Amino acid sequence: MKNVLTIAGSDCSGGAGIQTDLKTFASCGVYGMSVITALTAQNTMGVNYVENVSQKMVVEQLNAIYDDIRVDAIKIGMLSSLEIIESVYKNIKKWGVEHIVVDPVMVSTSGHDLIDDKAKKSLQEKLFNMAELITPNLSEAKxxxxxxxxxxxxxxxSVEGMECIGREIVKRFGCSVLVKGGHLDDEPCDVLIKKDMSVIRLDNQRIETKNTHGTGCTLSSAIASYLAKGFSLEEAVAVSKVFVTNAIKHSLNIGHGNGPTNPMGEIYDLLKLELVSESNI
Known part of the structure; x- marks a missing residue:
């Protein structure tokens, strides 16, 4: 079994962050590990409070994993301080890993800054250059x-604008870029710009639901999982897009706000089918 590490924040409501990353890893058939960078008090209605884990604790978590277990791929999510970003960079560079997917949690989909400019700059200059793929939403790409x-x-x-911005990011940082267009006014479309500047458009199915909490975490974690399993980048992105669509189709109407996607949805359906089959025997 391949081993995939998520370095991200915790969502106490279970809909995003570390919690949904680990669900996604399990559903994709890889062994999941985690380094928690921040604790968040949040639910389906929003984030109420964020408390960073200490820089030392982040480093000690990384050391504990790398001292004992092979890491085949890393998904990086919420890194909310300059110190944590630089610690993660130094330690990954020291230990090494073949596949790194960065979900640059910098700006919310509503356009609000989640980290300060110094942290954003460090994230770009250090981790983007190290990544195989980054997965910004429209606000983050901007x-x-x-x-x-x-x-x-x-x-x-527009899709054309996504392609143009994506090419510039690839030129600057040398990593492939998946610009996520789920919030386009027209039909949703994601655009993958590879290191060789080839462009692949991935049209999405518009699913009418408010329950999309954790979509970005699910997608980046699935991509990291399939890269670890030996899929090419293009294959990993394509399969992960299908995975996310199914997670949204199986989303859960939990809480009073935007409920979570359900990375385990297909597994639950298979279990139901097995139980029905057994009851009919």
Whole structure:
């Protein structure tokens, strides 16, 4: 079995972050491990409070894993301080890993900053250069472009704009980029720009539901899982897109806000079928 590590924040409500990463790993058939970088008090209605884990604790978690277990791929999510970003960078560089997927949690889908400019700059200059793939949403892609060029731009609201921004990011950091277009006004579409500048459009099925909490975490974790299992980048992204669509189809109507996607949904369906089959024997 392949071993995949998530380095991210904890979501006490179970809908995103470390919790949904581990569910996704299990569903994709890999062994999941975690380094927790922040504790969040959140639920389906929003984030109420964030408390960073100490820099030393982040490093000790990484050392404990690498001292004992082979790491085949890493998914990196919420790194909410400059010190934690730099510690993660130094330790991954020291220990090494073949596949790194960075979900750059910098800007919310509503456009609000989640980390300060120094942390954003460090995330880009250090971890993007190390990554095989980064998976920004539209707001994050806009933020990355503005920081690396110093030019303000309008919101990205077209597939052509996604491709243009994605190419510039690839040129600057040398990693492949999956720009997520789930919030486009038109039909949703994600755009993969590979290191060789080839572009692949992945049209999405619009699923009418408010329960999309954790979608980005699920996608990046699934991609890391399939990369660890030997899939090419293009294959890993394509299969993970199907996985996320099914997770949204099986989303859970939990809480009073935006409920979570369900990475375990297909497994639950298989178990139900088995129980029905056994009852009919």
């Amino acid at each position: 933020c990355i472009y503005e920081m690396m060029t110093g030019n303000k731009i309008a919101d990205i609201n």
